[in-house]
Amino acid sequence: MKEKEIKTVDIPAQKIIEKAKEEKIEIVWDRFEAQQPQCGFGQLGICCRNCNMGPCRIDPFGDGPLKGVCGATADTIVARNIVRMIAGGAAAHSDHGRDIVETLELTAAGKAQGYEIKDEEKLRRLCEEYKINTKGKDKQKLAKELASEIMKEYGMVKGEIQFIQRAPEKRKKLWKKFGVLPRSVDREIVETMHRTHIGVDADYVNILLHGVRTALSDGWGGSMIATELSDVLFGTPVPVESTVNLGVLKEDMVNIIVHGHNPLLSEMIVKAASDKDLIKLAQKNGAKGINITGMCCTGNELLMRKGIPIAGNFLNQELAIITGAVEAMIVDYQCIMPSLPDVAKCYHTKIISTAPKAKFPGAEHIEFHEHKAVDIAKEIVKKAVENFPNRIPEKVMIPGKPIKLIAGFSVEAILKALGGTPQPLIDAIVAGKIRGAAGVVGCNNPKIPHDYGHVEQVKELIKNNILVVTTGCNAIATAKAGLMLPEAADLAGDGLKEICKALGIPPVLHMGSCVDISRILVLLAALANALKVDISDLPVAGSAPEWMSEKAVSIGVYVLSSGIFTVLGTVPPVLGSLAVTTLLTKDIEGVVGATFAVEPDPKKGAQLMIDHIEKKRKALGLS
Numbered sequence: 001m002k003e004k005e006i007k008t009v010d011i012p013a014q015k016i017i018e019k020a021k022e023e024k025i026e027i028v029w030d031r032f033e034a035q036q037p038q039c040g041f042g043q044l045g046i047c048c049r050n051c052n053m054g055p056c057r058i059d060p061f062g063d064g065p066l067k068g069v070c071g072a073t074a075d076t077i078v079a080r081n082i083v084r085m086i087a088g089g090a091a092a093h094s095d096h097g098r099d100i101v102e103t104l105e106l107t108a109a110g111k112a113q114g115y116e117i118k119d120e121e122k123l124r125r126l127c128e129e130y131k132i133n134t135k136g137k138d139k140q141k142l143a144k145e146l147a148s149e150i151m152k153e154y155g156m157v158k159g160e161i162q163f164i165q166r167a168p169e170k171r172k173k174l175w176k177k178f179g180v181l182p183r184s185v186d187r188e189i190v191e192t193m194h195r196t197h198i199g200v201d202a203d204y205v206n207i208l209l210h211g212v213r214t215a216l217s218d219g220w221g222g223s224m225i226a227t228e229l230s231d232v233l234f235g236t237p238v239p240v241e242s243t244v245n246l247g248v249l250k251e252d253m254v255n256i257i258v259h260g261h262n263p264l265l266s267e268m269i270v271k272a273a274s275d276k277d278l279i280k281l282a283q284k285n286g287a288k289g290i291n292i293t294g295m296c297c298t299g300n301e302l303l304m305r306k307g308i309p310i311a312g313n314f315l316n317q318e319l320a321i322i323t324g325a326v327e328a329m330i331v332d333y334q335c336i337m338p339s340l341p342d343v344a345k346c347y348h349t350k351i352i353s354t355a356p357k358a359k360f361p362g363a364e365h366i367e368f369h370e371h372k373a374v375d376i377a378k379e380i381v382k383k384a385v386e387n388f389p390n391r392i393p394e395k396v397m398i399p400g401k402p403i404k405l406i407a408g409f410s411v412e413a414i415l416k417a418l419g420g421t422p423q424p425l426i427d428a429i430v431a432g433k434i435r436g437a438a439g440v441v442g443c444n445n446p447k448i449p450h451d452y453g454h455v456e457q458v459k460e461l462i463k464n465n466i467l468v469v470t471t472g473c474n475a476i477a478t479a480k481a482g483l484m485l486p487e488a489a490d491l492a493g494d495g496l497k498e499i500c501k502a503l504g505i506p507p508v509l510h511m512g513s514c515v516d517i518s519r520i521l522v523l524l525a526a527l528a529n530a531l532k533v534d535i536s537d538l539p540v541a542g543s544a545p546e547w548m549s550e551k552a553v554s555i556g557v558y559v560l561s562s563g564i565f566t567v568l569g570t571v572p573p574v575l576g577s578l579a580v581t582t583l584l585t586k587d588i589e590g591v592v593g594a595t596f597a598v599e600p601d602p603k604k605g606a607q608l609m610i611d612h613i614e615k616k617r618k619a620l621g622l623s
């Protein structure tokens with residue numbers, strides 16, 4: 001098929017890839033090609049660098065060594081490697097969450113410039129969950145107490161993390177039975193690093209069970225904290241219209257792209273961009289104004305709450321610079337290619353890093369601090385505005401027109417669209433108009449044509465009357481393909497089409513950034529609780545057609561461990577151990593009630609999800 005042979009199905013991106021070729025700019029696909037053939041030991045997960053007697057590698061054909069110097073087998077090595085990936089991903093999400101908690105604390109103390117508590121109702125609801133007495137207390141006092149309670153979740157000394165209580169009773173009992181209830185966020189990550197040290201845990205089942213516990217501390221812990229407290233600070237998303245693709249850049253404006261994952265600075269950048277003096281300066285410099293756009297999940301955060309247009313997902317980041325129209329790309333952390341400053345050198349674009357924990361050689365660093373967030377944001381926007389006259393008009397190419405979309409489907413917004421309860425959704429599922437729901441999420445990966453896996457799989461699902469909820473790079477990919485418009489219901493099967501038209505919603509609902517997969521967990525827990533069943537009984541499935549990051553590994557494992565069958569579009573590095581592969585794709589069903597499947601073909605992957613959903617419907621006695 002033609003799509004499989006090209007680098008991307010994103011048409012504006014194709015034009016910029018051509019431009020990169022003409023201008024001899026090295027981009028991600030060139031480096032991917034230069035890496036071929038990639039290391040077979042690494043692909044199978046059977047190399048170990050956990051101590052200096054190594055590195056060791058296991059011969060997958062059985063002709064060479066079957067054990068590392070210490071005696072570790074392929075099973076041990078593969079299990080250790082994959083849980084270290086989980087720990088990396090859980091750490092990234094959860095540390096992001098911790099940054100939000102700290103800002104909430106500073107906001108409560110009046111020490112965070114420009115921040116306020118936007119969603120007091122959610123703040124009060126969360127306080128009640130944490131058993132904080134809310135009577136007679138103002139939002140400042142409550143925010144202080146909540147931040148202090150939530151901060152304890154990171155290194156708690158007793159009990160389990162609070163949000164785990166949101167899961168259905170059956171699920172909690174199961175997690176307890178298998179000893180995987182997460183005790184605190186940091187503890188599980190630290191214990192993963194301990195267990196995988198030379199000479200500690202060598203039992204692959206025991207190691208993987210701890211991987212489950214670590215991933216749960218992310219999904220029902222760090223990520224959920226990041227989502228909930230971002231809503232408290234910046235507002236809970238409601239449906240909002242916007243636009244997407246590289247065409248959101250404007251030829252006559254100062255273009256600023258905010259990229260990464262954390263909304264703390266980018267929210268302030270949006271504020272700073274409406275500063276009258278900065279707009280005047282932009283006009284003085286020959287631009288009509290200042291155009292803020294997003295990239296990856298920082299983009300998703302701003303899109304969800306403010307309707308800020310989004311320029312693209314993970315594999316669009318270098319291409320955005322190659323348009324020649326970007327005055328500054330402001331980055332925080334996660335999924336930021338270290339190649340950006342090299343690409344930017346060929347244009348006038350400034351790459352500005354802002355997080356003390358994420359610096360990039362060749363980028364300018366302007367450190368972000370909450371106590372003078374607005375001042376810093378203005379300083380950064382000013383740099384971009386002053387850079388506009390340096391733009392080289394002959395190098396500018398904005399490829400095509402943006403696509404419209406509707407985003408902003410928080411759990412609260414979905415329930416509101418349904419009239420306040422999940423019952424209409426349940427009724428539609430029971431009646432068979434909607435066969436079930438699928439969460440399709442995750443990154444881009446040059447191993448798969450950019451966006452092809454996402455778009456084809458989602459189209460196939462909605463065609464078969466499966467409602468799709470999405471976050472992260474899948475959300476951006478499907479939006480670019482026009483699937484986030486109510487009109488896209490015409491591509492859905494008759495039942496889903498009827499429901500979408502009645503509610504005026506698209507068949508693909510944008511639920512936010514990567515940490516917002518926690519919203520999907522909350523929604524599923526609400527559905528399972530309403531039906532008095534476990535999440536694993538619901539006609540739902542998950543998928544990550546183009547995943548690449550460690551965060552995606554953690555997500556995959558907490559989604560699976562929450563009882564959701566999950567299809568992966570790229571192969572995780574576990575095939576070097578038959579035991580680990582069998583456990584993850586088969587035997588784990590007996591533990592968490594779900595398995596992983598690996599299917600690079602997105603349509604076949606969709607079929608696996610559809611079959612699973614139909615199996616679950618049958619088990620529930622639905623037609």
Ligand code: SF4
Pocket residue numbers: 048049050051052053054055056067068069070071072077197198199
């Ligand atoms: Fe080799 Fe064992 Fe050291 Fe790993 S921990 S590098 S397998 S000796």
Ligand code: MSK
Pocket residue numbers: 261296297313314334335441442443444471472473474513514548549551552
């Ligand atoms: S941005 S983690 S590439 S989804 Fe959240 Fe996209 Fe994956 Fe990053």
